[in-house]
Amino acid sequence: MPGNPWFSWSYVVDNAPLLWQRTVEHAGLTIEAVAISAAIAVPLGVLISRSRWLSGPVLGAVAVMYTVPSLALFAILAPLLGIGRTPVLVGLVVYALLIILRNTVAGLATVDPAVIDAARGLGYGPARLLVQVAMPSALPSIVAGLRLATVSTVALVTVGVIVGYGGLGQLMFQGFRNNFYRAEIMTATLATILLALVLDLALWAAGRALTPWLRGRTS
Amino acid sequence: MSATTGVVDEALVWLNDPLTWTEPGGVLELTGEHLLMTAAATAAAAALAIPLGAWLGHSGRGAGLVVWLTNASRALPTLGIIFLLAAGGLFGNTATVIAAAFFAVPVLLVNTYEGVRGADPDARDAARGMGMSGGRILLQVELPLATTLVSAGLRTTIVQVVATIPLAALAGGGGLGQIIALGMGTQRYGEVLAGGVLVAALCLAIDAVLAIGQRLATPAPLRAGVR
Numbered sequence: 156m157p158g159n160p161w162f163s164w165s166y167v168v169d170n171a172p173l174l175w176q177r178t179v180e181h182a183g184l185t186i187e188a189v190a191i192s193a194a195i196a197v198p199l200g201v202l203i204s205r206s207r208w209l210s211g212p213v214l215g216a217v218a219v220m221y222t223v224p225s226l227a228l229f230a231i232l233a234p235l236l237g238i239g240r241t242p243v244l245v246g247l248v249v250y251a252l253l254i255i256l257r258n259t260v261a262g263l264a265t266v267d268p269a270v271i272d273a274a275r276g277l278g279y280g281p282a283r284l285l286v287q288v289a290m291p292s293a294l295p296s297i298v299a300g301l302r303l304a305t306v307s308t309v310a311l312v313t314v315g316v317i318v319g320y321g322g323l324g325q326l327m328f329q330g331f332r333n334n335f336y337r338a339e340i341m342t343a344t345l346a347t348i349l350l351a352l353v354l355d356l357a358l359w360a361a362g363r364a365l366t367p368w369l370r371g372r373t374s
Numbered sequence: 375m376s377a378t379t380g381v382v383d384e385a386l387v388w389l390n391d392p393l394t395w396t397e398p399g400g401v402l403e404l405t406g407e408h409l410l411m412t413a414a415a416t417a418a419a420a421a422l423a424i425p426l427g428a429w430l431g432h433s434g435r436g437a438g439l440v441v442w443l444t445n446a447s448r449a450l451p452t453l454g455i456i457f458l459l460a461a462g463g464l465f466g467n468t469a470t471v472i473a474a475a476f477f478a479v480p481v482l483l484v485n486t487y488e489g490v491r492g493a494d495p496d497a498r499d500a501a502r503g504m505g506m507s508g509g510r511i512l513l514q515v516e517l518p519l520a521t522t523l524v525s526a527g528l529r530t531t532i533v534q535v536v537a538t539i540p541l542a543a544l545a546g547g548g549g550l551g552q553i554i555a556l557g558m559g560t561q562r563y564g565e566v567l568a569g570g571v572l573v574a575a576l577c578l579a580i581d582a583v584l585a586i587g588q589r590l591a592t593p594a595p596l597r598a599g600v601r
Contacts, residue, residue, distance in 0.1 A: 233566060
């Protein structure tokens with residue numbers, strides 16, 4: 156078979172608009188899924204870290220959903236929600252949920268009790284205690300959870316190809332069906348990894364900007 | 375939502391047909407194939423990752439490598455790897471087993487490494503004082519102490535492999551994922567739904583069985599809640 160190189164710059168140039176479109180779809184879906192997941196998981200984490208009898212069942216239920224393979228979850232959701240973006244988005248939210256929830260609970264558990272005590276002694280009410288004392292202490296752990304969730308979500312989006320919406324995964328599948336078009340599969344795979352790195356870096360920078368008091372410490 | 379109930383009905387009818395289960399290429403045969411591929415991938419990953427993790431943990435070398443490998447493997451899209459193997463001339467079940475094993479290695483490696491590394495330094499010191507050689511310390515002291523983490527790693531790995539194999543159906547591989555891929559291709563969404571439920575059920579069942587196995591494999595004094 157003549158000429159089926161793994162890397163081809165002319166493929167990238169010729170298909171730049173399509174590559175860009177898929178990358179934007181991929182990034183948009185990832186960001187939306189992680190944002191929705193965080194909007195559910197962080198408040199839920201705050202809630203369940205206050206009561207022991209609630210945290211066990213909630214974490215258990217979320218862990219069971221996490222055990223279900225992504226392909227199976229998409230396959231179950233697609234016939235019920237319709238083929239396309241919605242089942243992928245819902246599935247991704249479910250997977251990110253466990254990671255963010257665990258890190259929120261872990262982060263809140265590491266807040267120094269002496270600091271809580273001191274804040275209470277200064278007359279902080281429960282809301283102010285949460286916003287001004289507990290959350291800042293838990294922030295590094297929550298940001299770590301968001302980063303982990305984002306990187307896994309970027310990789311998971313590609314599986315969405317099974318229900319017709321996989322971002323860069325569409326290109327991988329198209330390349331596979333297109334007589335093993337190596338350059339297309341390779342470019343899409345590398346673009347997926349690159350997207351994960353870029354989003355991870357962005358979150359790392361955001362986390363650093365949000366926790367100025369940690370700078371200068373060695374970690 | 376009559377369309378939805380239609381799909382659910384189709385799935386139920388399909389699942390209730392005995393032929394679905396027993397025909398050649400039916401659910402039972404696919405499940406068997408799925409489990410065989412899981413066993414092959416897990417064995418391959420364990421044969422590489424457990425000795426390597428134990429050695430790295432024992433010698434204290436390569437901590438950076440282990441962490442980097444774990445993080446990097448998360449960003450790799452499994453589907454892309456499967457298609458790349460296919461484009462390289464490797465497809466079907468062999469490629470699937472290789473891809474699944476590839477993703478299983480970091481999990482097992484990090485757990486074995488952490489388990490051996492985290493063995494009580496006093497126990498290690500006592501063993502050395504008794505005149506044990508490095509190899510004996512690893513086999514008789516550090517690895518038994520690492521059982522909890524290694525068996526936890528094996529459980530995570532096996533469940534992950536069972537979950538990864540269905541992806542191969544997109545590249546012409548076998549296992550239960552075939553039902554989903556075929557249903558999608560022929561637009562029989564009832565079968566897609568049923569296939570999804572079957573894969574999910576297999577994963578949850580295996581996780582439950584392994585949870586019991588993990589408890590049995592853990593030496594009694596190391597079990598959670600004893601202390």
